[in-house]
Each structure stands twice: as C-alpha cells, then as structure tokens.
Amino acid sequence: MTASTTALAPEAVPGTRKRRGSDLFVKFNLLIVFLALCVVATLLAPEFLTTRNMANLLQQSSLTGIVAIGMTLVILTAGIDLSVGSTAAFGGMTVALLIDKDMNFVLAIAVSLAIGAFFGAVMGGLSAYLTLPAFMTTLAGLTAIRGLTYLLTNGEPAGGDIPEAFQLLGGGFLGYVPIVGIIFVAVTVIAALVLRGTTFGEYVYAVGSNKEAARLSGLPVRAVITAVFAISGALSALAGVLLTSRLTIGQPTAFNGLELDAIAAVVLGGTNLFGGRGGVFGTFIAVLLLSVLRNLCNLLGLGSFFQMVVTGVILVVALILNMVIEKRGARA
Amino acid sequence: MTTEAETPRLTMSNIVKRFPGTVASDGAELSVRRGEVHCLLGENGAGKSTLMKILAGSYQPDEGEILLDGQRVVLNSPQAGLAAGIAVIYQELDLVPDLSVAQNLLLGHAPATGPIVRKQKRLELARAAITRVGGDFPVTATVRDLPIAAQQLTAIAKALTSDARVIVMDEPSATLGENDLLKVFEVIRSLVAEGRSIIYISHRMDEVMEIGDRATVLRDGRTVGVYDVARTGPEQLVAAMIGQERELVQSTERPRPEGEVLLEVERVRIPGVIDIAGIDVRAGEIVGLAGLGGAGRTTLLKSLFGDIKAARTVRLDGASLRVASPAAAVRAGLALVPESRKEQGLMLGLSVARNAAVTALGRPPWLLPRRIGKARTAPVLDDLGVRFASPDQPVGKLSGGNQQKVVLAKWITRGGVRVLLLDEPTRGLDVGAKADLYRQVRQLADDGVAVLLASSELNELTANADTIWVLHEGRNVAHFDPRTTPETTIAHTVITGVTP
Numbered sequence: 001m002t003a004s005t006t007a008l009a010p011e012a013v014p015g016t017r018k019r020r021g022s023d024l025f026v027k028f029n030l031l032i033v034f035l036a037l038c039v040v041a042t043l044l045a046p047e048f049l050t051t052r053n054m055a056n057l058l059q060q061s062s063l064t065g066i067v068a069i070g071m072t073l074v075i076l077t078a079g080i081d082l083s084v085g086s087t088a089a090f091g092g093m094t095v096a097l098l099i100d101k102d103m104n105f106v107l108a109i110a111v112s113l114a115i116g117a118f119f120g121a122v123m124g125g126l127s128a129y130l131t132l133p134a135f136m137t138t139l140a141g142l143t144a145i146r147g148l149t150y151l152l153t154n155g156e157p158a159g160g161d162i163p164e165a166f167q168l169l170g171g172g173f174l175g176y177v178p179i180v181g182i183i184f185v186a187v188t189v190i191a192a193l194v195l196r197g198t199t200f201g202e203y204v205y206a207v208g209s210n211k212e213a214a215r216l217s218g219l220p221v222r223a224v225i226t227a228v229f230a231i232s233g234a235l236s237a238l239a240g241v242l243l244t245s246r247l248t249i250g251q252p253t254a255f256n257g258l259e260l261d262a263i264a265a266v267v268l269g270g271t272n273l274f275g276g277r278g279g280v281f282g283t284f285i286a287v288l289l290l291s292v293l294r295n296l297c298n299l300l301g302l303g304s305f306f307q308m309v310v311t312g313v314i315l316v317v318a319l320i321l322n323m324v325i326e327k328r329g330a331r332a
Numbered sequence: 333m334t335t336e337a338e339t340p341r342l343t344m345s346n347i348v349k350r351f352p353g354t355v356a357s358d359g360a361e362l363s364v365r366r367g368e369v370h371c372l373l374g375e376n377g378a379g380k381s382t383l384m385k386i387l388a389g390s391y392q393p394d395e396g397e398i399l400l401d402g403q404r405v406v407l408n409s410p411q412a413g414l415a416a417g418i419a420v421i422y423q424e425l426d427l428v429p430d431l432s433v434a435q436n437l438l439l440g441h442a443p444a445t446g447p448i449v450r451k452q453k454r455l456e457l458a459r460a461a462i463t464r465v466g467g468d469f470p471v472t473a474t475v476r477d478l479p480i481a482a483q484q485l486t487a488i489a490k491a492l493t494s495d496a497r498v499i500v501m502d503e504p505s506a507t508l509g510e511n512d513l514l515k516v517f518e519v520i521r522s523l524v525a526e527g528r529s530i531i532y533i534s535h536r537m538d539e540v541m542e543i544g545d546r547a548t549v550l551r552d553g554r555t556v557g558v559y560d561v562a563r564t565g566p567e568q569l570v571a572a573m574i575g576q577e578r579e580l581v582q583s584t585e586r587p588r589p590e591g592e593v594l595l596e597v598e599r600v601r602i603p604g605v606i607d608i609a610g611i612d613v614r615a616g617e618i619v620g621l622a623g624l625g626g627a628g629r630t631t632l633l634k635s636l637f638g639d640i641k642a643a644r645t646v647r648l649d650g651a652s653l654r655v656a657s658p659a660a661a662v663r664a665g666l667a668l669v670p671e672s673r674k675e676q677g678l679m680l681g682l683s684v685a686r687n688a689a690v691t692a693l694g695r696p697p698w699l700l701p702r703r704i705g706k707a708r709t710a711p712v713l714d715d716l717g718v719r720f721a722s723p724d725q726p727v728g729k730l731s732g733g734n735q736q737k738v739v740l741a742k743w744i745t746r747g748g749v750r751v752l753l754l755d756e757p758t759r760g761l762d763v764g765a766k767a768d769l770y771r772q773v774r775q776l777a778d779d780g781v782a783v784l785l786a787s788s789e790l791n792e793l794t795a796n797a798d799t800i801w802v803l804h805e806g807r808n809v810a811h812f813d814p815r816t817t818p819e820t821t822i823a824h825t826v827i828t829g830v831t832p
Contacts, residue, residue, distance in 0.1 A: 218662025
C-alpha cells in the first residue's frame with residue numbers, strides 16, 4: 001500500500017503542476033492578452049507608458065467601467081439592462097439640478113443614486129414578477145428615462161454653481177491617480193466581495209445558472225433579479241453623478257450608447273450571456289483593455305472610425321477564444 | 333402450416349434496443365395487417381414508445397428488422413420513416429402553433445413555382461385534407477387558436493398529406509374529451525376502410541375494446557402476446573400487461589411506522605385536473621404514489637410544494653399548511669426532489685458543493701457562503717456516498733445517480749426537513765444508484781421525515797413504501813399495504829382505476 005502510493009506520488013506531481021499551468025492560462029487569458037497589448041502599445045507609441053496617459057486612460061474608462069460592473073451582476077442572472085445610458089444621464093441631471101437648488105451635495109448624490117436604484121428595481125421587478133423579458137422592459141426604460149431626462153430641463157444642460165468638493169469627485173486626482181479610477185476599483189472590489197463572499201452573491205449565480213432549480217430550491221429568485229437591476233440602476237446613476245462632477249454641468253444627451261460598451265466589456269470579460277458564469281474581475285480587465293485599444297489608436301493617429309472597426313473585430317476574436325477555451329475545459 | 337393469406341403491412345421482428353444500464357426493447361415483435369386498427373398495450377416502461385420511436389426512425393435498433401409490405405426497410409432518420417410511409421402522431425402534437433392549419437399541413441412540401449408559394453393551391457390542398465378527416469374549421473386559422481380536438485384532426489390530416497401507409501397514434505385520448513374522441517374514432521374507421529393501418533397506443537381498455545381489431549401486449553421490452561380484440565376480454569389484456577408472476581426486488585424489512593400523522597392531505601383540488609383527498613403520511617412513513625403518466629402524481633406534489641395553485645386543505649403536524657410559493661414550502665419544512673433533475677433540480681454549471689449548499693444559505697451567517705457551504709456539505713456528501721473528483725467539480729459532469737444524490741444532499745444540508753416529496757427519483761439511474769437512493773430515503777424516514785414517493789416503477793414502490801396510494805385520472809382511487817397485497821392487484825388498479 002505505502003509502496004504504491006509513494007511510487008505514484010512523483011508522477012502525480014508534474015501532472016497536476018502542468019494542469020495548473022494551463023488552468024492559470026485559461027483563468028487569466030484575458031489578463032495575459034491585456035498585458036501583451038500594453039507591451040505592444042508601449043513599443044508602438046512611447047507616449048503610451050507615461051503617467052499622464054495612464055491617468056487619462058483610467059479616467060476615461062472608469063465611468064463605463066462602473067456601469068459595466070452593474071451590468072455584470074445583471075448578466076450573471078441571465079438578464080440584460082439596456083437602460084443604463086439613460087439612467088446615467090438622468091442621475092447626472094438630477095444631481096446637477098439638486099445642487100443648483102442648494103441641496104447639500106452628499107444628499108444630492110444619495111437622492112440621485114436612490115432614483116437610479118428605483119428605476120432599476122421597477123424594470124427588474126416587471127421582468128421578475130410579470131415574467132416580461134428584461135430586454136423589453138429595459139428597452140422601454142431606455143427611451144422613457146431618456147425622455148424624462150430631457151423633460152427635466154426641456155433638453156437644456158443643467159447646473160451652474162457646483163461646489164469644489166463635488167468637482168473633485170469626478171475630476172480630482174490623488175497624486176497621479178484620478179479619483180474616479182479609485183471609485184471604479186472600489187466598486188469592482190466591493191462587487192467581487194459581494195459575489196464571492198455573501199449569500200446574495202451565491203444566489204445571483206444560482207438564479208443565472210438555472211432559474212427553475214433555484215425556485216424549486218426555495219430561493220427568493222424574483223427578489224434577487226429585482227435587486228441586481230436596482231444595483232445596476234444605482235451604479236449607472238453613480239456614473240452620471242461622476243460625469244456631472246467632472247463637467248460641472250448636467251448633460252441630458254450624455255451616455256448615448258453606453259449600454260453597448262458596457263455589454264461588450266462584460267462579454268469580453270468572459271461572463272456568459274446566458275447567466276451563471278463569470279465575474280467582475282474579467283469585466284474590470286476588459287474595460288481597461290478596450291480603452292487601451294482606443295487609446296492606442298489615438299496615439300497612432302488612427303481616427304475614431306478605425307477604432308470602431310478594431311473594437312468590433314477584437315470582440316469577435318475574444319468570443320471565439322472564450323468558446324475554444326471553454327470547449328477544451330469541458331473536454332478535460 | 334397454412335399459407336399466408338396476405339403479406340402483413342408491417343412486420344417488426346426481434347427488435348432489440350439497449351440504453352446504458354437498461355434494455356428498452358428486448359426482442360419485441362409487432363405485425364400489423366392492412367386496414368386494421370392494431371392496439372399496442374403495456375405498462376409504463378414496457379417499451380411501447382421505444383418501439384414506436386424505432387418505427388418512426390428516431391431511434392436505431394441494435395438488432396432486428398422491419399418489413400413494410402414485405403420489403404425490408406432501414407429507417408435511419410425521421411425523414412426516412414416519413415418517406416417510407418410511416419407517420420407518427422405524438423401526444424404533444426408536433427404542429428407549429430403560430431402557423432396556420434394550411435401552413436402546418438404542407439410544411440416542407442408546400443406547392444410552389446420556383447421560390448414562390450402558390451397560396452391558393454395550398455389552401456385547396458389543405459381544405460381537401462381537412463375535409464377528409466371530417467374537420468369543419470377554416471384552414472386559415474392559426475393552430476394555437478384551435479381547440480385541441482381540431483389540432484388533433486390537423487395532425488391526422490398532416491399525416492395523410494404525406495400519404496402514410498402506417499399511422500401511429502400515441503394516446504390521443506390523453507388530451508381529448510369524450511365527444512372529440514368519437515370524432516377521431518370515425519376518422520380512424522374511414523382511414524382503415526381505405527386500407528391504411530393504424531397503430532393505436534392507449535392505456536384505456538374501453539377505447540381498445542371499441543376501436544381495436546387486434547392488440548399486441550408488451551412487457552419488459554418483450555411481446556407477450558397478440559390478441560384478437562373481439563374474442564378477448566379486457567381482464568385478459570390487463571393480466572397480460574401485468575404478468576402473473578413477478579419477482580419482487582428485495583422488500584423492506586422495516587417495521588410499520590407508528591409515528592403520529594405528520595402530513596394530512598385532506599383535499600387538494602384543481603378543477604378538471606386533480607381532486608385528491610384523504611392521504612395521511614405519518615412521521616417515518618414512506619407513502620408511495622402509483623399511477624399512469626398524467627394520473628396527477630406530479631401535479632399533486634407540485635401543489636403541495638406551492639408551485640402550482642390549487643385549492644388546498646393540508647395540515648402539517650396538526651396546523652394548517654399554507655404555502656404560496658416554493659420558498660414558503662421550504663420554510664415550512666417541505667423538500668422536493670423534482671421530476672427532472674437537470675432542468676429542475678440542479679444548477680448544472682455550478683460546482684457540487686455550491687449545488688448542495690444552495691438551500692442552506694437562507695439562514696445566517698450571510699457571509700462566506702462558499703467556504704461555509706463546503707464545510708457543511710462535505711459530511712452530507714460523504715454520508716450519501718457521492719462520488720466526485722472534487723467538490724469544485726461542476727455537478728453536470730457527475731453520473732445521473734450521483735447528480736440525484738446531490739439533489740437529495742441539497743435538502744439534507746439545509747436540515748429541518750419534515751416532509752420529503754420525491755417525484756420519479758430513480759429515472760435513468762442504474763440498479764446500484766437506485767438502491768443507494770432508497771437507502772438514503774429510508775434513513776431519512778427513520779429519522780422521522782414523512783415521505784411521499786411518486787414512481788412509475790411499481791416494484792420500487794412495493795419494495796420501499798409502507799403504503800401505496802393509486803392515482804387514476806386525477807383522483808386517488810385506492811390504497812394498499814404492499815406487504816400483504818400482490819403487486820398484480822396494484823398494477824391492475826393503476827391501469828383500470830378499479831381494484832379487482
């Protein structure tokens with residue numbers, strides 16, 4: 001007995017190590033691609049790896065990133081939220097208007113996030129309790145909330161006297177690091193902790209993996225779905241608040257097409273569109289990857305038309321890569 | 333030896349079909365004449381549907397041959413079956429609900445000039461086909477909007493458009509009312525008069541007596557006899573289906589549980605679906621629910637679990653049990669092992685540990701679910717003897733038996749289960765896995781859980797249940813003590829709804 005186990009041991013170890021190596025690649029393939037892209041970018045454009053460019057890059061990607069984190073939660077439950085752009089614009093406008101009406105800006109932010117959460121909860125609730133497809137309820141939300149945003153000021157930008165402390169939130173830096181970047185990182189970390197470390201997070205995966213089984217296991221499926229949409233709504237409003245803070249003005253036309261950028265990042269980050277698999281870490285990297293790509297095109301002097309094409313191609317390649325890796329994983 | 337007066341329309345001989353772990357068809361024989369209604373009879377799992385799927389070309393037999401009008405045919409796809417002139421009308425009619433009757437009838441072979449459908453011609457053809465089966469509804473109607481009888485006629489008419497020589501009808505009465513069924517019978521008679529052959533599958537003896545010319549009885553994948561219906565009584569057919577001597581799987585040696593009545597099902601009623609009254613389950617008792625498919629077993633369990641709305645008068649431990657949702661049922665101490673473990677029981681993409689822990693997370697602490705889940709599930713999974721490489725392995729990669737154990741583990745991990753509802757828990761499991769599962773269920777019963785066990789496998793019920801209730805067409809018609817009742821008596825009641 002002992003002889004055979006010791007005889008087996010030396011063989012078993014390299015095998016597991018090898019598997020662990022390929023596992024690591026599978027798990028972190030996106031990170032590896034991201035780092036490789038950064039190396040290429042540095043070689044092609046020396047200005048890429050400057051603190052200023054880095055800070056710029058983080059600032060540009062953070063708002064989409066925060067929204068994409070909320071979108072990740074929604075997609076993990078096999079839902080989709082098309083209304084994020086409109087909710088973000090509404091959030092940005094309300095915070096500007098409330099501050100303009102001399103409300104304390106902390107309170108104004110809270111109100112604006114609460115409204116975002118409320119919008120999300122309504123759309124998610126309609127889809128959960130009346131079994132309407134989330135695609136449709138949030139598509140309705142996309143137009144209705146955008147309309148509401150325009151109605152607030154009849155389409156005019158809002159705001160004027162914005163306190164400096166509030167401006168720091170969206171435009172300020174801590175050393176070289178933009179504060180919005182710190183917020184993006186914080187949101188990602190909190191979302192990761194919630195997903196991995198709380199019962200609610202576990203329910204999100206269970207609901208996305210098999211709604212019927214989750215229901216028959218006695219899980220509060222409808223409440224979970226409503227909650228992820230509320231979170232997505234609140235995070236969208238947060239993105240709007242941060243934009244208002246940076247521009248010192250509320251823009252009702254802001255964030256058009258944000259939902260597509262967010263969904264692209266989530267999918268590129270390896271979260272399954274049919275729910276149950278994925279996480280916020282992948283989304284985080286994917287957001288950065290997409291904005292590095294855009295940044296690189298800028299530095300190389302390629303126009304935005306070219307950027308759109310490259311982004312589309314990258315998305316398709318990433319999806320194919322994910323599928324190949326998943327298939328191989330299934331075979332192993 | 334008399335000379336064969338005519339070649340049979342269809343001969344299936346020595347058909348063998350094996351599935352992993354079971355032999356679904358074990359040398360079955362079927363011979364159908366021209367212009368006859370041939371009934372195919374047998375209990376659940378006797379091999380009727382396997383034989384018909386082989387005839388339709390959906391399954392390939394491992395052995396045996398099929399002759400159509402004396403010619404050997406190889407039916408290696410449903411298309412081949414249709415081309416050979418075999419049409420199967422399934423219980424869940426395979427019509428496209430959002431298309432019109434005419435579109436459905438000529439789906440795939442609509443009259444056309446080049447790429448353009450000749451709509452007028454299609455309507456004419458469709459009208460002719462519907463008239464032929466005695467239908468009086470417009471062919472432009474959308475199938476979804478038609479009553480079920482009209483849909484059934486449409487399905488028959490569709491079978492005729494492909495000029496089928498053999499038409500298989502799988503339990504048409506399961507979805508039809510009395511009058512509609514008579515209409516379908518008329519159509520069957522006219523088809524037979526044209527020389528077509530009908531294979532009619534049904535559980536109901538009165539229908540067989542009325543419409544059948546001959547009947548083939550299957551049991552355990554074998555043909556046990558071919559009968560001339562006019563010269564055979566229903567009792568004789570039922571006896572053939574059940575088989576007289578049946579070996580018992582090992583029977584329980586448990587003493588009869590004498591605990592208090594824990595679950596009292598005074599009445600559960602859904603008008604037109606089920607009306608079940610007076611089933612009591614003691615703590616520690618396993619009550620079996622026997623019945624044909626559609627007898628109401630699943631509906632009863634789902635109603636008790638709050639998943640289907642029903643008028644319920646149910647008491648748990650003397651107190652009225654009100655459950656508006658599965659979540660409420662779980663809180664009240666009910667647990668369900670659903671009919672389909674892949675669709676309803678498990679999150680296939682998630683790990684073994686996460687599946688087994690998911691029901692237990694609804695109570696504090698609310699943090700670190702994966703670590704806590706793993707710690708809580710490890711002893712349960714170990715106790716159930718679940719074989720897996722790692723608790724992080726996706727549950728979808730386990731064998732059926734191990735998956736089912738994980739479904740059970742889900743409830744044991746949660747704890748506090750007082751009533752366990754099991755719906756066909758051993759479907760697709762091999763013998764060893766079945767024995768393991770029942771051992772676990774008995775252990776739970778011994779710990780004081782009241783168990784309701786629905787199964788189509790009568791021998792499993794007689795071996796494991798303390799009491800067996802028979803459900804028939806939505807009602808509980810009789811109950812038996814399996815220790816003192818011959819299994820044939822129960823089987824007879826299951827089929828006919830009447831105790832012999």
